[in-house]
Amino acid sequence: MSPEITLAAGEASQHRPLIITLFAIFVAATLVITVWAGRQTKSAADFYAGGRQFTAFQNGLAVSGDYMSAASFLGIAGAIALFGYDGFLYSIGFLVAWLVALLLVAEPLRNSGRYTMGDVLAYRMRQRPVRTAAGTSTIVVSIFYLLAQMAGAGVLVSLLLGITTDAGKIGIVALVGVLMIVYVTIGGMKGTTWVQMVKACLLIAGALLLTFLVLLKFNFNISDLLGKAASNSGKGSAFLNPGLKYGATGTTKLDFISLGIALVLGTAGLPHILIRFYTVPTAKAARKSVIWAIGLIGAFYLMTLALGFGAAALIKPDEIIASNKAGNTAAPLLALHLGGVDSNWGAILLATISAVAFATILAVVAGLTLASSSSFAHDIYANVIKRGKATEKQEMAAARYATVGIGAVSIVLGALARDLNVAGLVALAFAVAASANLPTILYSLFWKRFTTSGALWSIYGGLVAAVGLVLFSPVVSGKPTSMFPDVDFHWFPLENPGIISIPVGFLLGWLGTILSKEEPDTGKYAELEVRSLTGTGAH
Amino acid sequence: MATETPPPSKAEHQLPSTEEFEQVQESAEFAELRSAHRSFAFPVTVAFIVWYLLYVLLCNYADDFMDTKVVGNINIALVLGLAQFLTTFLIAWWYARYSAAKLDPKGEAIKSRMEGGA
Numbered sequence: 040m041s042p043e044i045t046l047a048a049g050e051a052s053q054h055r056p057l058i059i060t061l062f063a064i065f066v067a068a069t070l071v072i073t074v075w076a077g078r079q080t081k082s083a084a085d086f087y088a089g090g091r092q093f094t095a096f097q098n099g100l101a102v103s104g105d106y107m108s109a110a111s112f113l114g115i116a117g118a119i120a121l122f123g124y125d126g127f128l129y130s131i132g133f134l135v136a137w138l139v140a141l142l143l144v145a146e147p148l149r150n151s152g153r154y155t156m157g158d159v160l161a162y163r164m165r166q167r168p169v170r171t172a173a174g175t176s177t178i179v180v181s182i183f184y185l186l187a188q189m190a191g192a193g194v195l196v197s198l199l200l201g202i203t204t205d206a207g208k209i210g211i212v213a214l215v216g217v218l219m220i221v222y223v224t225i226g227g228m229k230g231t232t233w234v235q236m237v238k239a240c241l242l243i244a245g246a247l248l249l250t251f252l253v254l255l256k257f258n259f260n261i262s263d264l265l266g267k268a269a270s271n272s273g274k275g276s277a278f279l280n281p282g283l284k285y286g287a288t289g290t291t292k293l294d295f296i297s298l299g300i301a302l303v304l305g306t307a308g309l310p311h312i313l314i315r316f317y318t319v320p321t322a323k324a325a326r327k328s329v330i331w332a333i334g335l336i337g338a339f340y341l342m343t344l345a346l347g348f349g350a351a352a353l354i355k356p357d358e359i360i361a362s363n364k365a366g367n368t369a370a371p372l373l374a375l376h377l378g379g380v381d382s383n384w385g386a387i388l389l390a391t392i393s394a395v396a397f398a399t400i401l402a403v404v405a406g407l408t409l410a411s412s413s414s415f416a417h418d419i420y421a422n423v424i425k426r427g428k429a430t431e432k433q434e435m436a437a438a439r440y441a442t443v444g445i446g447a448v449s450i451v452l453g454a455l456a457r458d459l460n461v462a463g464l465v466a467l468a469f470a471v472a473a474s475a476n477l478p479t480i481l482y483s484l485f486w487k488r489f490t491t492s493g494a495l496w497s498i499y500g501g502l503v504a505a506v507g508l509v510l511f512s513p514v515v516s517g518k519p520t521s522m523f524p525d526v527d528f529h530w531f532p533l534e535n536p537g538i539i540s541i542p543v544g545f546l547l548g549w550l551g552t553i554l555s556k557e558e559p560d561t562g563k564y565a566e567l568e569v570r571s572l573t574g575t576g577a578h
Numbered sequence: 579m580a581t582e583t584p585p586p587s588k589a590e591h592q593l594p595s596t597e598e599f600e601q602v603q604e605s606a607e608f609a610e611l612r613s614a615h616r617s618f619a620f621p622v623t624v625a626f627i628v629w630y631l632l633y634v635l636l637c638n639y640a641d642d643f644m645d646t647k648v649v650g651n652i653n654i655a656l657v658l659g660l661a662q663f664l665t666t667f668l669i670a671w672w673y674a675r676y677s678a679a680k681l682d683p684k685g686e687a688i689k690s691r692m693e694g695g696a
Binding site: 124127128131132134135137138139141142143261262263265266269276279280281282285286292295296299300303323326327329330333334337340341485561562563565566568569570572573574575576 | 593594596599600602603608611612615616618619622623626627630631633634635637638639641644645649650651652653655656659662663666667669670671673674677681682685686688689692693
């Protein structure tokens with residue numbers, strides 16, 4: 040009855056040809072798009088901002104594609120399948136966070152910047168120090184995020200393809216890395232945006248199909264679905280309540296608050312999301328793309344609820360855990376079960392959902408690589424090293440070299456981290472973004488007195504506080520679930536630093552400003568404020 | 579073609595002069611636009627963050643309340659979670675309407691005057 044217990048060993052290898060075929064079709068299609076987009080990529084605005092000619096809906100789709108990482112799709116569905124209600128908490132923070140971007144950040148950013156987050160942060164400040172800081176935090180946030188995706192990709196794809204050898208896993212990480220380098224260097228923002236759109240459509244279609252099949256099994260009676268999930272999980276009604284994952288002790292509860300704050304404030308400081316707003320012609324289109332994204336992402340998270348509880352109701356928890364301890368393969372397993380474990384339909388559904396997951400990973404890593412190489416080329420190379428005197432050609436060449444460099448670094452890190460527990464890194468990227476980037480963005484846009492030293496204090500202060508606390512947290516050492524379980528140098532009790540590091544970022548930005556004797560550049564602030572609200576002179 | 583490089587803040591695309599920006603910034607018309615944006619965005623941001631934190635705290639510290647069944651196996655916890663989705667959608671829709679009615683006309687008027695007159 041249950042030879043399928045390990046998806047890796049039994050089922051997957053027999054479905055491998057089909058899964059590989061679908062992967063290959065996706066890769067081929069995206070490469071065609073990339074080459075096509077690359078032919079149209081001539082200017083820096085093409086490379087960094089896709090020519091600024093995407094419509095609000097297209098960009099809304101692409102934003103959703105950038106945002107709905109494998110961590111959202113597989114991670115949230117898996118967390119719900121194993122921990123019930125607590126898995127759902129992530130998606131709420133991830134969604135509500137978009138309102139910060141909508142109300143405070145997207146439009147002013149589109150109106151006053153050109154290519155990167157640093158454009159806005161450095162607008163009225165001394166260029167070189169602030170650009171260096173903005174570039175540093177962009178690259179740190181993106182690498183955190185990238186590492187989680189790369190290591191996840193290695194584990195996941197190996198699992199789906201039934202690869203168990205170390206060499207095989209490293210090969211997968213390298214393949215993902217090489218593909219993302221190709222997407223970004225050749226296709227630039229235009230190619231990456233189209234890849235995101237294709238991926239978003241596939242992901243939403245895949246989730247819709249599974250949700251429909253789950254609900255069909257329960258005759259569209261949600262109460263029955265929940266009841267069956269609760270009883271099958273073996274945890275009873277506690278499964279439908281908050282607390283299974285975060286409710287154990289006072290510390291875990293505090294950790295949950297910290298995570299919640301980081302999620303809700305992090306999105307509007309994620310560089311790979313922010314640069315998406317430059318791909319549309321106007322601030323109004325940027326606003327509409329956020330609204331589309333809120334609708335699409337919200338609908339998607341509602342579907343993950345059905346997938347997670349569906350997996351909990353239809354699959355034995357032991358089987359989910361045996362396949363992947365964190366539940367990351369719950370969604371593909373659900374597909375297999377919905378189609379029928381020993382039938383062709385099961386195999387086809389499993390292969391389809393696996394290919395969707397693969398597409399998701401590829402698209403997200405491409406977006407992250409683009410954000411960090413753009414920031415390196417535009418903020419650090421062109422404005423710090425070349426002091427604003429680089430030609431457009433030099434700047435684009437720098438961006439392409441940076442892409443290869445960042446790709447290579449993430450292949451190495453991803454390969455090294457393949458057996459570490461990196462699932463939490465995405466939440467940490469949110470915490471760093473909320474601590475270092477968001478305070479600086481908000482002060483820059485809305486606080487007249489804010490100065491260069493304030494900006495440097497909030498970026499570096501938030502960055503050091505967030506990364507430092509993580510380093511000495513149980514995420515890195517001291518627990519069986521840590522990255523390095525065999526050593527223990529942790530003294531900070533929480534896994535997420537947000538509750539401390541975000542206030543620190545805001546506080547330091549304020550302190551750095553009031554303590555410095557520097558006079559704010561009021562003329563530049565007039566420019567920034569008028570531009571950000573009216574779009575005067577926007578590119 | 580290859581000369582369109584930063585510094586990103588200096589006059590490009592015939593940006594109006596700093597003096598013009600300062601004049602506009604001090605004008606009553608711009609003050610109205612700024613307050614129309616801030617009087618919406620700031621309180622609503624505070625409100626949805628407080629509402630979200632309230633939900634987080636309820637999840638943590640109000641087990642019995644969250645466990646209350648509403649219909650069948652659907653409990654208050656699920657209803658409140660879905661309510662977060664609903665309020666997010668509603669605020670997005672509300673802001674779309676508000677900005678189209680109150681912000682865009684004012685912003686566009688200022689922009690076209692500044693760019694036209696430059």
